[in-house]
Amino acid sequence: MPLTPAASLVILGSGMAGYQLATELRRLGDDRPILMLTQDGGEAYSKPLLSTALAKKQQPEQLIQATAHEQAKRLQIEIRHHRQVQAIDREQHTLLTEQGLIRYDQLVLATGAEALAPRLTTPSPEGALLSINDLDDYRRFRQQLTADTPVVVLGGGLVGVEMTQDLLNAGHSVSLLARSANLLPGLVPAAVAAPLQWALQQQGLKQYLNTSATSISGQPGQWQVNTDQHQTLDAGLIISATGLRPRIQLAQQAGLDCGRGIRVNRQLQTSDPDIHALGDCAEIDGLNLMYVQPLMASARMLASLLHGDDTAHLSLEALPVLVKTSRCPVVAATPPAGSRGEWQFSGDEEGMEGQFLDAQGQLLGFALSGKAVRQKARLTRLLPPLLA
Ligand SMILES: Cc1cc2nc3c(=O)[nH]c(=O)nc-3n(C[C@H](O)[C@H](O)[C@H](O)COP(=O)(O)OP(=O)(O)OC[C@H]3O[C@@H](n4cnc5c(N)ncnc54)[C@H](O)[C@@H]3O)c2cc1C
Incomplete structure (x- = not known):
């Protein structure tokens, strides 16, 4: 099979995680060659808008912020879209696609999650x-x-x-x-x-x-x-809409350590030092956070690391999730798995506030609906960081 000439960095996936990493690298002035591979069309779009576009009468094409071609030009990267990677050969540092082998020096997996x-x-x-x-x-x-x-x-x-x-x-x-x-x-x-x-x-x-x-x-x-x-x-x-699961099959087949997601440390490094992972597919220190804010912070950190800052590592403040239900918005900061404590509730049918407190009265999580979502900023400040 033909071998494509070496690209320093290959990013697998053109979702928000993949594109944000390329954006952050260029923002730092990093001009290494970047090759992005994606099995979809490579359009840049905001996935969270998929669940609010109908009532706003936005057509799917109106959600596209930039085509793959425009992104390639803007970020000065090469994008091969509609390219599915079928296997990773870690020893040879190659990716197998239907169109041939692609060599990588460093690989970043940003393969997202799939619907169950x-x-x-x-x-x-x-x-x-x-x-x-x-x-x-x-x-x-x-x-x-x-x-x-x-x-x-x-x-x-x-x-x-x-x-x-x-x-x-x-x-x-x-x-x-x-x-x-x-x-x-x-x-x-x-x-x-x-x-x-x-x-x-x-x-x-x-x-x-x-x-x-x-x-x-x-x-x-x-x-x-x-x-x-x-x-x-x-x-x-x-x-x-019965759930999402991190896309880890490629990583698993390549023998990378996986749990629910692809296991990475606070530098987003997998069990192979030449492969990193971020976004929905990654499990960071045991946490699989399938939301936008963690992937933005991850992309920033990983870009610094790849650009040469060996001390870079990921820390995350508490990240409440907003559920975009306009008739009755909901905000949730779920307590860490295994936390000991109990819920205390106040409110009425127009809005409820739930606080999850441990035995010492420390707030570990909260849940708000309706008019109680106004408490979001105040309660967020009281939460411990997700990753200190
Ligand atoms: C309807 C909806 C609403 C949401 N609303 C919110 C919200 O309000 N707030 C929030 O924080 N989060 C929200 N989320 C979650 C958020 O959108 C995701 O966390 C985020 O978009 C994940 O980005 P990603 O780049 O990790 O993955 P993805 O966007 O899934 O990208 C994965 C990429 O990998 C590529 N890929 C995968 N496997 C291969 C392969 N083998 N070969 C080549 N390419 C491959 C895919 O083509 C794709 O380009 C929502 C999600 C959905 C579905």
């Missing part, structure tokens, strides 16, 4: 489920959605809830199924989710909690979703 399929009792018909995890998904969603399409959303986490809000704001009929007893179960306790659930129901949401989809039948545009509570819901379109 719901656990159904029988496989769903081809094309019945739509996940919304990148721009191509979003294009498919907008192509299939018509003004009177009834939509069923599977999953009550951040993506499912934000998509539901956007669809309701745009006037669609929406049913949401969640296995959990409340919306946003991994992010906030039931008491804090209650005002959100009430607000969405007021807006017309048909909400099925403690309910799982078991099977899907029908044909394109006329699906039936069957549930474990013996209901059958009609859907023109079914959005599957």
Whole structure:
């Protein structure tokens, strides 16, 4: 197979993590050759906008901040898009693609996360489920959605809830199924989710909690979703939002140390000193933080390190997550896994505040909904850093 001439740095992935790293390197004046490989079209866009664009009447193409070509010119990097990397050969320092081998001196994995399929009792018909995890998904969603399409959303986490809000704001009929007893179960306790659930129901949401989809039948545009509570819901379109998992297969096959994500230290170095990882695919000191703020800080740190600052290492302040539910916004700073303490709640149906305090009264996490989100800045200042 032909070998492409050596590039100093290869970045795998053109999501926010990959592009932010290239941006930070150029900002530092680092002019090394950079090759970016991506299996998608390489457009620069803000993924969080995918769950608010419908009601704003923004078409998928309007979300593109720059094409791959424009990005390559702006950042003075080479971008090969629609190039899937199939394997990493760490000994030879090469990446295998359908178009040939690509050599790297240093490799940065920014491969993101992929959508998990719901656990159904029988496989769903081809094309019945739509996940919304990148721009191509979003294009498919907008192509299939018509003004009177009834939509069923599977999953009550951040993506499912934000998509539901956007669809309701745009006037669609929406049913949401969640296995959990409340919306946003991994992010906030039931008491804090209650005002959100009430607000969405007021807006017309048909909400099925403690309910799982078991099977899907029908044909394109006329699906039936069957549930474990013996209901059958009609859907023109079914959005599957049952979770995301870091994309670690390439790293695993290459023998890199992986847990939930690709394990990295505070310098974002994997178990191979020539390979770093950042963004949704990385697990930093045991934390897999699939949000924008940590990847921005990671990109800044990694650029400094690669540019020659050996002392650079990642530290992160507490990072509350904002759930973009306009009718009843939610902010969550989840307590670190395994924290000991208890929740204390105050508020009413217009907004709830939950504080998670340890035995000494130290705030370890909080959850806010509705009018209580005003407390975000005050409470954030009281939280210990995520990575000191
Ligand atoms: C609908 C939605 C709303 C969100 N809202 C928010 C929000 O409000 N706030 C917030 O903080 N976060 C939000 N997030 C999360 C946030 O968008 C992500 O944390 C962030 O975009 C991840 O960027 P990334 O670059 O790590 O991964 P990705 O954007 O997933 O990029 C991964 C890249 O890797 C490439 N790739 C993967 N495997 C290969 C391969 N084998 N070969 C070649 N290329 C490959 C892909 O093509 C892609 O370019 C949201 C996510 C979604 C889905």
